[in-house]
Amino acid sequence: xxxxxxxxxxxxDTKGRISVPAAFRxxxxxxxxxxxxxxxxxxxxxxxxxxxxxxxxxxxATDKMGIFDNELDNISALVFADARPLQFDVTGRIxxxxxxxxxxxxxxxxxxxxxxxxFQIWNPSDFAKTQSESLNNLRKIRPNIKISE
Numbered sequence: 071x072x073x074x075x076x077x078x079x080x081x082x083d084t085k086g087r088i089s090v091p092a093a094f095r096x097x098x099x100x101x102x103x104x105x106x107x108x109x110x111x112x113x114x115x116x117x118x119x120x121x122x123x124x125x126x127x128x129x130x131a132t133d134k135m136g137i138f139d140n141e142l143d144n145i146s147a148l149v150f151a152d153a154r155p156l157q158f159d160v161t162g163r164i165x166x167x168x169x170x171x172x173x174x175x176x177x178x179x180x181x182x183x184x185x186x187x188x189f190q191i192w193n194p195s196d197f198a199k200t201q202s203e204s205l206n207n208l209r210k211i212r213p214n215i216k217i218s219e
Contacts, residue, residue, distance in 0.1 A: 072097030074184035079194055081179050082171075087163040091182050094189060095162050097121075105157035108166065108191070110173045112148050114200065116183075117166065117174045117191040122155060124187055166191070 078091035090106065098106070103122035111118045128149065135142040156164040171177070174193055181194040192200075 072099070073186055074189040075186075076184050077197075078182045079179055080182065082166075082176070083163075086165050086168075087159070088166060088180055089161065089163050090158065092162065094182060094184070095158065103155065103157075105155060105164065108154045108156060108164075108170055109149055109152040110170060111190065114190070115174055115193075115196060117170050117176075118188065119182075119191055120188040125153060 074094055074097055076093065078093070080089050080091065082088045094106075098104075098121050101121050101123055105122075106119050107122055107125045108117050108119050132142055132145055154167055154170070156166070158164060166176075166180075174180075174191060175196060176191070176193050179194055181192045181197050183190045183192055183197060190197075
């Protein structure tokens with residue numbers, strides 16, 4: 071799996087289709103599933119996107135939780151039950167379900183935002199505000215990311 075980097079703004083067409091950025095599609099070249107998995111973010115008003123292999127890793131991680139764990143119930147209800155596996159059409163487009171678009175306040179234009187191993191889909195003006203807040207927060211805390219070799 072490649073990385074999802076940068077931001078790309080695309081328009082929804084009249085049939086509700088949107089092109090997944092070519093750079094994101096190329097990050098999925100080695101995947102068995104020719105598409106993406108989308109679900110409503112529970113931290114922001116945006117859509118979470120990831121390859122099926124990453125969704126499988128999340129499922130494997132939840133296998134380590136207790137079967138009666140409240141957190142597992144919440145994750146299952148929000149992430150797995152809400153997840154939509156969407157295959158690309160021949161031109162690399164998907165149709166984002168209306169309830170996901172409504173959650174993210176997206177109507178005509180969507181912003182695909184790289185997050186390394188996953189991505190998000192935002193209303194462009196909403197993301198601009200969030201990105202500005204993130205910049206201000208990071209300037210205050212100045213995180214120290216340790217890179218192991």
